[in-house]
Amino acid sequence: MSIRQHDMRLAPETNKQNLSLKRKRRIRQNIPLFIMFIPVLLYYLIFKYLPMGGLIIAFKDYNFADGIMGSPWVGMQNFKLLFRGTNTVNIIRNTFRLSILNIVFGFPVPIILAIMLNEVRKTWFKKSVQTIIYLPHFFSWVIVGGMVISIFSQESGIVNHFVEMFRGEPYPFLYKEGSWISIFIGSGIWKGAGFGAIVYLAALTSIDMSLYEAAHIDGAGKWQQIRHITLPGIKQTIVIMFILQTGNIMEVGFDQVYMLQNNVVSGVADVISTYVYRVGLQGAQFSISTAMGFFESLVGLVLVSASNSLANRFDEGLW
């Protein structure tokens, strides 16, 4: 590269020739890139963009015989049905409730864990704790849900074994709305918080250690060091993670709800993803469930854009 630039400076009259040579070279270099990229582009078009086009059935009365294109248009009727039905409004409310609780209680935990791990002096202890707390992230919700059901089971669960000793009778943790929500949020934190701390730990490594030493010499206590050095040091990461989190606000994980849900608590536990699965796939009501899914995606898109532009105002935006 540098040799050619040198040549160009020496002989300006050959500049044009060089430029077209350069372009030819670039085209030649691009051929293998595009051969590689064609299957990728096809993948995104077929499995990502084609379904987006399929969203039009939210505005249609889809039936199998007429197909996506042939089914009659119904305008906003599906959405009207969604926002007027008591059941569907309740499902939307449940989705918001669970995900907002998830953020309020779940978002700070990885940050706290990362700060705590950062304050451990013995390397072997830090490494062991990290190894253990990352582990639940790799378990599927089938496993975690199975554990939760087993631990809180009314008949033979270990928790109720102790509850019975004090209270005389077992408590139906998974069948009361309040305790179900707590278990739902708690199990999400148990599964994800440890792994979520990795990002913050990575950010913490970039903080200059001499800041802590200086603060120590100036007589700052541990709390002051955390407040004035650690937290500002990972502020940007916190903001980015928060933006990403708000984008997922509507996506209360299907697997988790599906595993933990039961008929008794469906009043608080039925969310958009389980509704779409039950009504759409099992009940074959494609149009109305697509409308629900569309609403979910749209809210997610609006929220993530809004929180990003808000963050941009503080120069911390993601894009």
Add this chain to the structure above:
Amino acid sequence: MKASRGERIFYRVNDILLFLVGLSCLFPILHILSLSVSGQKAIASGKVGIWPVDLNLESYSLLLKGTPVVNGFKNSVIITVVGVALSMIMTILAAYPLSKEYMYGRKLFTKIVVFTMLFGGGLIPSYLVIQSMGLVNSYNALWLPGLISTYNMLVMKTFFQNIPHELEEAARIDGCSEWRLIVQIYLPLSMPCIATLSLFYGVSYWNAFKNVLIYINDTKKYNLSVLIQQMIKSQTLLDPNYIQVEDIEQMTSEGVSSAGIMVMVIPMMIVYPFLQKYFVKGVMLGSVKG
């Protein structure tokens, strides 16, 4: 730096709290493990904590003989191995061109790809696409829609971008073709990243649940996740030809479903320590802004 008295107390309390956090992560796993090797009566009375009571392997033998768990295990392995291979190939095919500044339309293509992280068609339209392609009830319905995780692809792209340009230029001057450049320079240098992403893909294929539930109708093709979920929620999968009616009543399903959970957990626990050092690096790579 000598710690003051206040700081020593801080460190001590911090260590104790983290120790408790670690315990709380381990407890449920140990509890399920001991449930799976405990006697039925002890389980039913809720006496089993993290230590097995009345140690025996009856739950495992019931699981092996009375349920299609072996077949499910085989299916999970097939789904995972083929899925990881396909996903890694596609991820590299996507990440390499996008990492090259001289690629025409690079910015546009990156936008097309990133937009799918923010917005999607959702379950039903995706199902209709897969159905119209005739993929329902085949593993292609599990592999094809999830070929590329855009997040993983961006991690790979960032990694390629951080490989020093000098290497590439030197190789090109020596007359190295684009293909040889990828195979002999980029891929060997990217092994830590490839290992990490393979682990991530592997975990998601091994844990695949929703897609199997949606796209696979043939119970013989079920993977471990769906089999075990059905065992936990009901006992319909127990083979009535093998298990006597009185056995079903006498047997608490918990022992057997705990054994099922362990069958899913154990392979993960075996590979986990080997791959742990990679994924920590991998996540840190991801935190580099692409």
